[in-house]
Structures are given as C-alpha cells and as structure tokens.
Amino acid sequence: MTFSWPELTPDLYDAVRQRVRWEEDSPDGCVLHAAWFVSNGLNVLDIWESEDHFKRFIADRVAPVLKGELGVQSDPEPQFFPLHRRFIAPGISGGGA
Template sequence: MSVVLNLRWPEITPEVYEAARSEVRWEEEPADGLDLHVSWYAADGFHVLDVWRTEDHFERFVEERLAPVIKGKLGVEGDPVYEFAPMYRRFVAPGVAGASS
C-alpha cells in the first residue's frame, strides 16, 4: 500500500532546493518507489507532499541520494519534520499529465 509523506523543513531555502534538485536529479532520474512529489513554501518554511510505494523507498532515497547532497555538499544542519500515513485514495484529474512544472 502506498504512503503519503507530509514533510516540513524550514532550513531549505529556494536556493538550497534548486541546488539539491540540480545535483540529485530526481526529476531526470526519479527515485525508485516515488509516485508523486509536490513542494511549496509557506510562512513556516518549506513543505513537501509525496506519495511513495513504501516508507522504505523514501528512507533509501534519503540515505543514498538526498542526504549526501543536502547534508554533505550543501551543509544543511537542520532535519525535516515528517510523518507518513497510508494513502486512502488517489485521483488525477482528466487532462493532467507531465513530470514537472
């Protein structure tokens, strides 16, 4: 059963996000087990809503690809606050397609 990840990480600025996206290349080389990634900025910082096939898929992506860039190369010290919930239902509106925007 797929899981929904709700993540908040105040230390991730738009510049850090774009540097990580460029370096990790998750849009060009999608993470195994990732079905959907949405990110945004709000008054309390950076947010992500992802759909993963399992929590283990997310943990592997972080360990193998994301952390070496975010923590290592970019030097971000803080950690995200996140939680998983089982996905109940998914709906994609007709005509919605594409990998990124």
C-alpha cells in the same frame, strides 16, 4: 508523507533538485512529489510505494548532497500516512513550474 523544513529556502531546494536530478532520474518507489514555500520554509507532500522507498532515497541520494555538499544541519520530521485514494486529473503529467 508530509513534512515542513524551515531551514530549506527555495535556492537550497533548487540546488538539491538540480544535483540529485530526481525529475530526470525518478527515485524508485516515488509516485508523486509536490513542494511549496510559506513562512515556515519548505513544505512537501509525497506519495511513495512505501516508507522504506522514501528513506532509501533520502539516505542514498538526498543526504549526501544536503549534508555533504551544502552543509544543511537540520532534518525534517516526516509523517507517514496510509493512502486512502489518489486521483490524477486527465492530461496531467510531468514537472511543474
């Protein structure tokens, strides 16, 4: 799954991450999450066990914080693609910087 979200700044992303605590309490079905910022805002690449897992996580945990607490008005337009292959380099685990 990938998306870009121009409205989300690094400060908003970090606020959501701290409140939702997905790194400490991993969402069901999440295999990998990577996020970065460029001129068009937040970009995300996730691997989920299913599209439904992603949608439940957004509805149950992310949306109440983003929409309710932080007042974000826009929505990303995620695109889902079947995973052909994944590789995890030896010795790599945990969150990044």
